[in-house]
Amino acid sequence: MNDILLWYTTRASGAVSLVLLSIVTALGLLTAARAGGGRWPRFMTAALHRDLALVALVFLLLHVVTAAVDPFTHLGIASVAVPFGSYYRTFWLGLGTIAFELLLAVIATSLLRGVVSVRVWRLVHWASYALWPFAVVHGIGTGTDSFSLVMLATTTACVGLVAGAALWRLRTPAHPLTAEKRAGAALASTGHLR
Amino acid sequence: MNEHRLTIDRIRCDGRGICADLVPELIRLDDWGYPIIDARPVGVELTEHARRAVANCPMRALRLSLSNVPEN
Amino acid sequence: MSVLAGGPPVQRGAEVLTDHQRRFGAIPPGGARLIEEIERSGLRGRGGAGFPVAAKWSAVAAGRSRRRVVLVNGAEGEPLSAKDRALMCARPHLVLDGAVLAARALRADQAVLYVGSEHRSARNALEDALRDRGGADRIDVRVVIAPPRYVAGEESAAVRCVNDGTALPTALPPRPFQSGVDGLPTLVQNVETLAHVALIARFGAQWFRDCGTANAPGTTLLTLSGAVARPGVVEVRSGARLGDVLGDAGFVAADTSAVLLGGYFGGWIAGDVAPTLAVDAAALRGAGHSLGCGVVAVLSETECGVVATARILEFLADQSARQCGPCVFGLRAVAQCWHRVAQRTVTPDDLVRIGRWTDELTGRGACRHPDGAANLARSALQVFREEFMLHAEHRRCSHQSAAWRAAS
Numbered sequence: 001m002n003d004i005l006l007w008y009t010t011r012a013s014g015a016v017s018l019v020l021l022s023i024v025t026a027l028g029l030l031t032a033a034r035a036g037g038g039r040w041p042r043f044m045t046a047a048l049h050r051d052l053a054l055v056a057l058v059f060l061l062l063h064v065v066t067a068a069v070d071p072f073t074h075l076g077i078a079s080v081a082v083p084f085g086s087y088y089r090t091f092w093l094g095l096g097t098i099a100f101e102l103l104l105a106v107i108a109t110s111l112l113r114g115v116v117s118v119r120v121w122r123l124v125h126w127a128s129y130a131l132w133p134f135a136v137v138h139g140i141g142t143g144t145d146s147f148s149l150v151m152l153a154t155t156t157a158c159v160g161l162v163a164g165a166a167l168w169r170l171r172t173p174a175h176p177l178t179a180e181k182r183a184g185a186a187l188a189s190t191g192h193l194r
Numbered sequence: 195m196n197e198h199r200l201t202i203d204r205i206r207c208d209g210r211g212i213c214a215d216l217v218p219e220l221i222r223l224d225d226w227g228y229p230i231i232d233a234r235p236v237g238v239e240l241t242e243h244a245r246r247a248v249a250n251c252p253m254r255a256l257r258l259s260l261s262n263v264p265e266n
Numbered sequence: 267m268s269v270l271a272g273g274p275p276v277q278r279g280a281e282v283l284t285d286h287q288r289r290f291g292a293i294p295p296g297g298a299r300l301i302e303e304i305e306r307s308g309l310r311g312r313g314g315a316g317f318p319v320a321a322k323w324s325a326v327a328a329g330r331s332r333r334r335v336v337l338v339n340g341a342e343g344e345p346l347s348a349k350d351r352a353l354m355c356a357r358p359h360l361v362l363d364g365a366v367l368a369a370r371a372l373r374a375d376q377a378v379l380y381v382g383s384e385h386r387s388a389r390n391a392l393e394d395a396l397r398d399r400g401g402a403d404r405i406d407v408r409v410v411i412a413p414p415r416y417v418a419g420e421e422s423a424a425v426r427c428v429n430d431g432t433a434l435p436t437a438l439p440p441r442p443f444q445s446g447v448d449g450l451p452t453l454v455q456n457v458e459t460l461a462h463v464a465l466i467a468r469f470g471a472q473w474f475r476d477c478g479t480a481n482a483p484g485t486t487l488l489t490l491s492g493a494v495a496r497p498g499v500v501e502v503r504s505g506a507r508l509g510d511v512l513g514d515a516g517f518v519a520a521d522t523s524a525v526l527l528g529g530y531f532g533g534w535i536a537g538d539v540a541p542t543l544a545v546d547a548a549a550l551r552g553a554g555h556s557l558g559c560g561v562v563a564v565l566s567e568t569e570c571g572v573v574a575t576a577r578i579l580e581f582l583a584d585q586s587a588r589q590c591g592p593c594v595f596g597l598r599a600v601a602q603c604w605h606r607v608a609q610r611t612v613t614p615d616d617l618v619r620i621g622r623w624t625d626e627l628t629g630r631g632a633c634r635h636p637d638g639a640a641n642l643a644r645s646a647l648q649v650f651r652e653e654f655m656l657h658a659e660h661r662r663c664s665h666q667s668a669a670w671r672a673a674s
Contacts, residue, residue, distance in 0.1 A: 042210065
């Protein structure tokens with residue numbers, strides 16, 4: 001009975017994590033797109049993005065821990081930490097491990113933002129774009145009920161949400177100051193002068 | 195006398211405007227979305243709001259510092 | 267004895283070391299005690315800011331690092347100024363003496379000569395002079411080229427250019443005296459200031475104070491240009507009457523509408539007021555003017571002050587480092603407004619916004635470039651008030667400025 005409970009918890013927390021991470025990713029894209037203004041203040045997009053990421057982490061930890069101790073899958077802690085180190089659905093699971101570690105890295109660098117340099121923070125955040133697709137594929141690959149109606153609908157909704165946000169982000173023009181800064185730096189550089 | 199003032203790194207600032215949302219009593223935006231900052235000391239009642247504005251600046255441009263000479 | 271007086275004209279080329287030593291004497295040993303002598307002399311910087319030199323040196327000396335750097339600022343980005351390159355061409359050894367003395371006083375083991383890429387003669391003169399000296403000064407000296415940009419001469423931009431080749435101002439703190447070239451405490455000093463240092467080290471603080479005024483001792487170099495018969499670089503005693511100085515250069519008061527004092531970073535002064543002023547940096551500052559880098563440009567009665575101001579603001583907007591929103595967008599907007607005023611196509615909206623936009627330039631950039639532009643614009647509104655109103659409200663110009671073309 002406990003084993004079944006464990007298994008259901010793993011699957012449920014995994015699904016919830018995926019939904020939350022999809023919302024977090026979408027909010028991240030909207031923050032970068034400087035969405036908001038008027039009745040939706042811009043700081044709320046960024047604040048929600050941060051807060052939900054922490055909530056997602058909680059559910060993800062639940063998912064990871066219950067999966068690791070589940071006697072049926074014989075995963076153990078080691079396979080949770082080492083990508084592609086398990087015998088059970090090695091590839092799909094490995095993707096999940098990577099996604100998990102990326103999330104830890106992003107959250108750690110963000111919490112330590114005063115200490116970590118801006119460049120490092122930006123680099124890790126860019127790498128985290130891989131987090132969500134890995135999580136989606138991991139879910140489809142390791143889930144035993146991936147093609148059930150509920151899971152199919154959920155996954156489709158998540159993909160749709162992030163795709164929509166990505167489209168919004170791509171269609172947002174670059175900040176006018178960015179091009180100016182580049183032009184100013186080019187004019188002030190002396191590399192070509194002798 | 196602890197006098198906090200809001201200062202800003204004008205090169206990091208990208209005109210995102212989140213600071214003006216969070217502490218409009220001290221920061222307002224110019225016609226292009228860049229902050230105009232009140233150089234007077236931040237009163238006790240606004241310190242928490244000022245701190246929140248500093249924490250939420252996506253470019254880490256805003257600072258709350260103890261200084262005698264107001265900058266930007 | 268002064269800096270340029272009695273020297274060879276600029277065209278004849280730089281002074282050879284032996285001639286230099288014969289004229290001024292050998293370079294004194296100098297050392298940390300020199301800072302006190304400079305303090306007693308009351309020497310202030312001649313790069314435009316007018317900061318007390320001894321205080322600056324003390325700040326660098328207070329740096330915890332055991333190594334320091336002297337950055338000799340000869341970039342002269344102000345287009346109306348020619349005094350720095352004239353000095354480098356005519357008296358390179360005096361400038362180098364000053365740099366070496368500064369290095370000895372601050373125990374700096376390296377000096378950087380920062381010269382504009384377009385000022386070839388000045389650079390050649392310095393390089394020839396360096397070769398002339400051999401390695402006798404026992405200081406590591408190198409030349410770094412500045413790009414031909416207005417802000418390249420700004421202190422933090424100079425440091426950044428030496429560090430990574432890009433001459434753009436940086437956000438302060440830290441200031442160069444705390445962390446500059448290679449992260450070391452760096453003295454950034456104008457070439458003219460260092461030339462004065464070289465003379466003070468030889469002849470003493472009292473000799474320097476014997477000339478000039480109490481608050482602005484010594485001599486200063488001015489660049490005279492515009493509506494004068496004999497433009498060029500001159501050395502004047504601090505306190506001299508500007509009218510006399512200009513008179514010697516063939517200036518006619520009746521034909522003058524205004525004088526631009528301090529260059530693009532300075533301000534306009536009415537044509538009947540300017541000649542009465544004393545060339546005294548301290549007194550001018552007290553009266554709300556600025557001697558700046560010593561530019562004195564005369565606007566004749568036949569030229570339109572509004573058009574001239576619009577041209578300058580357009581130049582300043584174009585020369586922005588483009589790192590800060592308020593400067594990139596705000597200064598550009600102000601310049602465009604003035605362009606429309608000059609063209610007599612200004613709209614009522616423009617007039618409403620121009621004052622606010624100008625005020626919003628002050629203190630909102632990483633450097634003082636927008637502040638300087640705002641000061642210039644404000645002084646123009648004051649000095650050319652009638653002409654401005656004529657352009658703005660009656661769409662006329664009292665000068666024959668029919669087709670107005672942008673500068674550059």
